[in-house]
Amino acid sequence: MSPRRKLPPTKKRALEVLARLKNLYPDATCSLDYETPVQLLVATILSAQCTDERVNKVTPALFARFPDAPSFAEADVADIEALVKSTGFFRNKAKNIQGACRKIVTDFGGEVPQTMEELTSLPGAARKTANVVLAHAFGINAGVTVDTHVKRLSNRLGFTQHTDPRKIEPDLMKLLPQPDWENWSIRLIYHGRAVCNARKPACDRCQLADLCPSAQG
Structure with a gap:
């Protein structure tokens, strides 16, 4: 295992994670089908x-x-x-x-x-x-949607120490620009499904690993 490196400040890391998620999942959108x-x-x-x-x-x-x-x-x-x-x-x-x-x-x-x-x-x-x-x-960003993926990944990334979604949400709102609150949730959900799953996160192929304290060991 490589030596543990010093991570950037939390807010700076959050903004970099957001930028990378946008690049990784540019077409990410709500996966529920609806018309109204x-x-x-x-x-x-x-x-x-x-x-x-x-x-x-x-x-x-x-x-x-x-x-x-x-x-x-x-x-x-x-x-x-x-x-x-x-x-x-x-x-x-x-x-x-x-x-x-x-x-x-x-x-x-x-x-x-x-x-x-x-x-x-x-x-x-x-x-x-x-x-x-x-x-x-x-098109109204009133808050950050916290589902099971967002809860898990936000904890692994060190952006909250809470497990209650009602307490996780304000932690994330402080770190992220309001226009990106829902972008964050949707893309983090995609990343949770594709890479950072619950049982065995694939840190070896995760493009956020250098920003993630859980992947640092």
Whole structure:
């Protein structure tokens, strides 16, 4: 193993990691399939403890049957459950989807709201979901989406010492320019899938290794 080298200051490292991630994954984007903000909201709720790939297999039939908030709001919840069953925790997800869409219809005129406070008032929509919807449906960077990949890699890279996503998010927001908050999350997710996986990170082929304290040994 090569001698441990002194790493640059944390903020400088974060900006360099961001630049490298942009070069590594220039076309990275949200991997959920959707056409409207409400469809993105529903897909993001379904993605909890489920792969985006699985969600994308479920949503074509789901959105064909229920294309908008009013149709979800008026549905028999058992019909939603049947269509989302393979995503896991399907009863709770179906309940939250219908609850969120009913509130969108009654409180927001049938349109998905565009503020963090309003979005997180919807059933099933915590900050992670709200960040995804705001960034990808409306181009609003209100925060940093912290999923399991972002949580794991941010810790390995030494950008936070926390394990709670609610505490990790402000640590990352302090290090990164606001316009890049969602860029960071999406590209870190790609890197987590491709290189820095949970069980055996491939440090030997990682282009961030010289900036990563975990790879330094």
